[in-house]
Amino acid sequence: MIEMQNLWYAYPSGQTVLAGLNISIKRGEFVALIGQNGAGKTTFLKQLNGLLKPTSGVVKIAGMDTSRVKTAKLAQKVGFLFQNPDHQIFLPSVRQEIAFGPKNLGLPDEEVEARILQAAEAVGLTAVLDENPVFLSKGQRQRVAFASLLSMRPEILVLDEPTTGQDYRESIEIMEMVRELNEAGHTIIFVTHDMELVARYARRIILLRQGRVVVDGPVREVFYRPELLTATGLLPPQIVRLALMFGENSPLGRVLSVEEAYEAIVGWGGVAHDRCG
Amino acid sequence: MTGVAEYVHRESPIHALHPITKLIWSLSVVTMSFMFTDLMGQALLFLSVLLVAGLGRVLRETLPAFKALFLMAGLFTVFRVFFIQEGQTLLTLLPGTGLGRITDVGLRSSIELSCRMVVMAASFPVLLATTAVKDLVVTLVEKLRVPYIYAFMFVTSLRFIPTFLREMDQIAMAQRSRGYTGEGRNPFRKVVALAPLAVPLLISSVRKAQRMAISMETRGFASGTRSQLHRTRFAGRDSSFLLIVGVMFVAVIFIKTKGI
Numbered sequence: 185m186i187e188m189q190n191l192w193y194a195y196p197s198g199q200t201v202l203a204g205l206n207i208s209i210k211r212g213e214f215v216a217l218i219g220q221n222g223a224g225k226t227t228f229l230k231q232l233n234g235l236l237k238p239t240s241g242v243v244k245i246a247g248m249d250t251s252r253v254k255t256a257k258l259a260q261k262v263g264f265l266f267q268n269p270d271h272q273i274f275l276p277s278v279r280q281e282i283a284f285g286p287k288n289l290g291l292p293d294e295e296v297e298a299r300i301l302q303a304a305e306a307v308g309l310t311a312v313l314d315e316n317p318v319f320l321s322k323g324q325r326q327r328v329a330f331a332s333l334l335s336m337r338p339e340i341l342v343l344d345e346p347t348t349g350q351d352y353r354e355s356i357e358i359m360e361m362v363r364e365l366n367e368a369g370h371t372i373i374f375v376t377h378d379m380e381l382v383a384r385y386a387r388r389i390i391l392l393r394q395g396r397v398v399v400d401g402p403v404r405e406v407f408y409r410p411e412l413l414t415a416t417g418l419l420p421p422q423i424v425r426l427a428l429m430f431g432e433n434s435p436l437g438r439v440l441s442v443e444e445a446y447e448a449i450v451g452w453g454g455v456a457h458d459r460c461g
Numbered sequence: 462m463t464g465v466a467e468y469v470h471r472e473s474p475i476h477a478l479h480p481i482t483k484l485i486w487s488l489s490v491v492t493m494s495f496m497f498t499d500l501m502g503q504a505l506l507f508l509s510v511l512l513v514a515g516l517g518r519v520l521r522e523t524l525p526a527f528k529a530l531f532l533m534a535g536l537f538t539v540f541r542v543f544f545i546q547e548g549q550t551l552l553t554l555l556p557g558t559g560l561g562r563i564t565d566v567g568l569r570s571s572i573e574l575s576c577r578m579v580v581m582a583a584s585f586p587v588l589l590a591t592t593a594v595k596d597l598v599v600t601l602v603e604k605l606r607v608p609y610i611y612a613f614m615f616v617t618s619l620r621f622i623p624t625f626l627r628e629m630d631q632i633a634m635a636q637r638s639r640g641y642t643g644e645g646r647n648p649f650r651k652v653v654a655l656a657p658l659a660v661p662l663l664i665s666s667v668r669k670a671q672r673m674a675i676s677m678e679t680r681g682f683a684s685g686t687r688s689q690l691h692r693t694r695f696a697g698r699d700s701s702f703l704l705i706v707g708v709m710f711v712a713v714i715f716i717k718t719k720g721i
Contacts, residue, residue, distance in 0.1 A: 235634045255637040264638035270668070271628075272635035274660035284657070288640030318664060332639060 185211045185340060185371050186232065191241035193227060193395075201227045203395040204241075211339070214366045215373045216386035216403070220417050223392040225375045229342050232373065233262040246339070260289060263338035267345050269322075269329035278304070278320075278328050279313045285336040296335075303335040307361060323354045330358070334365075341365060343374035347381065359385050383407065383421045383440045391416065408438050467522075468593045474698065475517030475591045480600040482699040483592055486513070487584040489706050493713050494580040502713075503576040509709070510583045519590040526586035527579075534575035541571040594619055600693055609687055625666065632661045 186209040193202040201224045209215060217225050230236040231243050234250040243250040246261050266272065275281045282303050286296045304310045307327040312320060317328045326349070333341065343362065347355035355378070363385055366372045376382060382389065382403060389406040391398040393416045399406055406412065407420040410428060419425065423445050427436040435452035439445045475483070490510060497503050514520045545567030554561025598612040636643075636657045643654050 230634070233638055235637065254642070256640045256642045259638055259640040262638075264635075266631070266635045266638075268631070270665050271632045271661055272639065272657075273664075274657050284641075285639040288642070336640065 185209055185213075185246060186373075187242070187244040188231070189242045189244075191231065191243055192239050193224075193231065193236060194239045201395050202231070205395075205397060207390065207397065207400065209371065209373065211371055212366070212369055213371055213373075214363075214385065214387045215371075215390060216382040216388070217373060217375045217390050217392065218377070218379075218382065218418060219392035219398075223416070224395040225392055226344055227395075228392065229264070229344055229373070229375060232340070232342050233258045233264050235264070256288065259285070259336060259338070261338055262340045262342055263333035263336055265330055265333055265341070265343045265346055267348060269325040272329055272332070273317045273325060276316050277314050278309055278317050278331075281317055281328055282331045282335045285332050289336060299335040299337070303331040306334055306364075307331045308357075323350050326350065326358070330361075338370075340371045340373070343372070345375050345377070347376065347378065355381065379407075379419065379421045383424065391418075404438055404440055407440065467590070469519050469522045469590045470593075471518050471591075473516065473518045473591070475513060475519075475587075477696075477698060478591075478702055479693055479695050479699045480592050480597045481604055482695070482702055483588050484597070485703060486706050487588045489710055490584040491581050493710065494577050496713055496717055497577075498573065500573060500576060503573075503580050507576075507580050507583060510580070510587060513584075514587045514590075517587060517591040519587065523586040523590050527583065530579045530582055534579045537578065538571045538575045541574065542567050545570060596693065599689065599691070603689060603693065610683065621666075624669075625662065628665060629658065629662055632658055635661075 186207070188205050188207040191202055191205040191207075192200070194200045205228070217228060219225055227236060231238065231250065232245065234243075234245075234253060234255040237251045245258060248258065248261070250258065273281055275284060279300055282300045283296050286299050291299070300313070301310070304313055307330050309324070309327055309331055312324065317325055320328065326346070330346070341362070346358055346362070350358060359381055362372055362374070374386070386403050388401065389403050390400045391406065391412065398416060399409070399412050407424045408428070410420055410425075413420055420428070421440070423439060423442050427434070427439050427445070430436050432438070436445055436448050439448055490506065493506055494503060497506065511520070514523050542563055543561060546562060546564060548564035548566030550562055551565055551568060552563045554563075594616060598616050601607040602609050602612050633643075641657055643658075
């Protein structure tokens with residue numbers, strides 16, 4: 185679905201941001217892109233829909249070379265959620281805001297209407313469809329922005345820190361929505377600083393540092409190599425750190441969540457109990 | 462990214478001058494360019510501005526501004542030359558029709574006016590490249606008794622230009638991600654096509670201004686009389702520089718009145 189071959193990117197000022205990336209992401213993957221501020225995460229994301237073009241190397245999205253195709257065209261395949269929803273909201277109602285993308289795609293009115301309703305329902309905005317988004321809360325504005333992408337039905341969703349500025353419950357709600365979309369077949373690539381969210385939702389981690397890939401692999405494997413994370417100033421989730429203290433051979437093993445740890449402990453207790461009996 | 466007429470931080474005798482000295486120099490150049498009517502005088506004056514830019518080691522940085530000035534002056538000449546119909550005909554663009562007639566009087570006065578325009582404006586890029594706007598404003602408040610709040614408004618509006626440019630970039634990217642192309646054939650549609658960019662910029666600027674006002678008030682802005690941490694002082698080099706400008710000024714007046 186996404187192919188990066190020896191991707192280099194430098195700003196016009198000459199500063200290199202991405203240095204020789206070779207990454208392949210298949211349909212239906214759920215990828216977390218992590219790294220410190222300035223590691224090149226946002227620049228990486230902007231390569232995915234042609235907002236930035238490679239200085240050298242190739243980025244292919246569903247077979248389309250991003251340096252040859254316009255962003256407006258790539259937008260049909262790749263939906264991009266920006267950190268700040270206020271950069272895009274400009275219409276006087278939530279309904280119109282959600283309709284902007286599909287209309288740009290030149291879809292017929294009935295189709296646009298159907299997509300508005302579906303997208304609004306997916307993010308829980310049906311009740312405020314006719315309100316002015318400017319007067320909604322920040323969390324709701326983020327959902328408006330999200331719905332305006334969903335209505336374009338892109339196969340790939342690119343989310344730049346989708347949970348910043350949201351409280352815990354809102355964050356979980358947004359990520360649950362993303363999970364459902366992933367289960368429905370969408371490819372997800374998201375940036376976050378919240379390792380608990382990564383452990384809970386993502387299946388693959390790409391860790392960037394100064395424009396290079398430090399490690400690229402399944403979440404469980406990456407989190408259980410803490411030396412890679414600490415080198416870039418990140419810490420694995422608390423439950424992973426706890427499990428690491430007990431070592432690989434403890435009954436906790438390589439758990440990723442509190443639920444898994446609970447299962448492991450209960451299972452182990454059961455075994456011990458049996459042994460006693 | 463350095464824009465035209467931006468401050469260039471550098472060590473030079475011109476940078477070391479007091480902002481007021483440079484302001485006086487700039488205004489003197491404007492006044493002198495009004496007194497000269499002949500091209501020779503304007504050329505000498507322009508050379509003197511280039512000399513100051515050279516001394517300030519900002520010649521390379523101010524060059525784009527000078528280029529732009531010359532371009533504008535050139536266009537101005539071309540437009541103006543056809544509106545003066547006195548004097549002898551030098552050239553007619555459409556022979557036989559009398560349309561597009563260029564006369565000797567017209568050509569001469571157009572070129573003179575354009576040159577004056579260039580010289581008048583030429584000192585400002587040099588002034589701005591060698592003086593930080595902050596220093597200029599501090600001296601305006603301190604020495605010329607401009608109310609601080611006006612000076613502050615001026616500096617703030619300048620300081621927000623790069624912020625808005627960055628914001629605009631982000632907005633354009635966000636809209637392109639939603640399939641926005643910004644295309645429109647006729648002028649009306651072009652204006653309509655700007656809305657997805659203009660409206661978010663407006664809303665976010667208003668939000669930003671509100672936040673800034675609150676953050677300033679919580680830090681006690683305008684709650685009493687102000688004092689300055691750094692005071693600027695006139696030095697010997699300011700007197701020497703002003704003396705040279707003064708001598709030039711007197712010389713120009715002398716030449717004009719004697720009609721040499």
